[in-house]
Amino acid sequence: MKVTVDEDKCCGAGQCVLIAPEVFDQREDDGIVILLDAEPSERLHVPIREATSVCPAAAIVLSETA
Incomplete structure (x- = not known):
């Protein structure tokens, strides 16, 4: 699995950080x-799939790798 994030789409809700803190964090200044x-x-x-599904801005993209 490869994870990418679109920082321009991110609204800083932080659900991804709560669900998968090993993979996601938030910038202190703007979240x-x-x-x-x-x-x-x-x-x-x-947990990454769950974080992706609950992201309100659809800022997380998953690519399944073989």
């Missing part, structure tokens, strides 16, 4: 998402 791990281990795939 915009920071991607910590673009290719996370398989154990994190379920």
Whole structure:
């Protein structure tokens, strides 16, 4: 799995950080998402999919890799 984020779309809701803090963080000044791990281990795939589905701005994009 490869994770990308669109900082321009991010509204700073922070749901991704609450669900998958190993993969996402937020900038202190404006709350915009920071991607910590673009290719996370398989154990994190379920929470990352959940974070992607609840993102109100659809700022997280997943690509499944073989």
